[in-house]
Amino acid sequence: MKVGLIGFGKTGKAVASVILQNKKFSLSWVMKRSQTLENRTAAEYLGIDSEETGKIYSTASTSITELLDNQPVDVIIDFSSNSGIYAYGEAASERKIKIISAISHYTNKEKDYLKSLSNLTTVFWSPNITLGVNYLLFASKFLKKIAPWVDIEIIEEHFKGKDGISGTAIKIAEALDLEKEDINSVRAGGIVGKHEVVFGFPFQTVRLVHESISREAFGSGVIFVAENLVDKKEGLFNFEDILSPYFAV
Template sequence: MIKVGLMGYGKAGQAVAEVFHADPSYQLCWITRRTTASAGEVHAATGVPVMGLDTTSMGSLLDAHPVDAIVDFSNSEALLSYGEEVRQRQLMLVSAISSYTPEQLQYAHTLGQSTRVLCSPNMTVGINFLILAAKLLRTIAPFADVEILEQHFRGKPEVSGTARKIADTLEVDADRITSLRLGGIIGHHEVIFGFPYQTVRLIHNSIERKAFGTGAVFALGELLKCENGFYTFDDLLMKLVRSQLALD
């Protein structure tokens, strides 16, 4: 059984905790939050202890409650607070942070010299398959017009990091992204290819935030099969695609 520590206690983190807790391959040992946690605070749905990082260091936390892997759904600044512990203890890392600076992302790459690291701005299997399929279609038909539509809950202020990744992957300008903020939408991404006399739409909807948890479980399971290094979700999916093609 793989022991896991979860960074982040927002809506996504709480949903991810439920998925890991329900999976018999993993033991979710603790959850951290940025603000002070009450004495004896636990995640209501799982009973897993919740700890405030403003009252303890990552080193002390890992000494008292060792884990094999860290799953990060917190914020971009957290990486530097635990990165050296990941390196020295050779902990696996699955990070779902979408807002890393180039410097932070480069730092994450260096951790791959000592352990296994995966970073993805969106942790759902479906959206990463969409990106892979869109990349393939873009290669086949570079002449097609491309538009990207992303929809999220009303309170999300910034352009979706996943939409930005799609634009970067397809080498289209960011002004081809249209953003809508409506009600309580969890996440909708759509890539539209305009051909002469036809269109192709690739669509992904996140129905519940638990989709991020099933993606993180998948990513960590695949990371266990890898050697030390820095990986993206694309790397894991392509490894599976190549294996399937070899069987065919």
């Protein structure tokens, strides 16, 4: 499967590393905003021995339409910013290229735009694309369904510089019919990401915890999602759509 990666920050680099080391996937190119590293390759920059080099391009020098026409891909993976979708969305959907977005925060405007793109191609969006945290979300919903009266608190921990409440924590809160005020945020050091859901029963406590040990976890999640989207047609999908069949008895 040929992949184009949008965004090459800390997480984007980790995702590129995972893709480059997976024999089933080919990192065709990387697109980033600045011209730093332009014309170098992701494999060389990351020190990975791979036949698929993942040449780095800048939006300042190369248009996305030019890139997609000259180096077509099967899927675009987005780890850029909430506005990045506008730069490539239309061009990708017109060419039937699948879109996997892992942007934490989207406004209703971006969500509506994703929906419109899904009329032409397969679109997937998850504010946290790790498999583990989405399993935690599933398990939390099941426990809440069993005991709808239980007390619930959400704790999210991330690195010191992360702005705003975790998009994943907000998604967990929404799934459990909780408010943002029920989310407790911790910002300290270089914590990659930790989410904990505490269920307070009268005589017992259940804690569901997911912790990202390294950003490569996002790369593994991307691989899992891409493999499960192979046979999907046009439409907007999320992790629940992908995981539900695995829970069928």
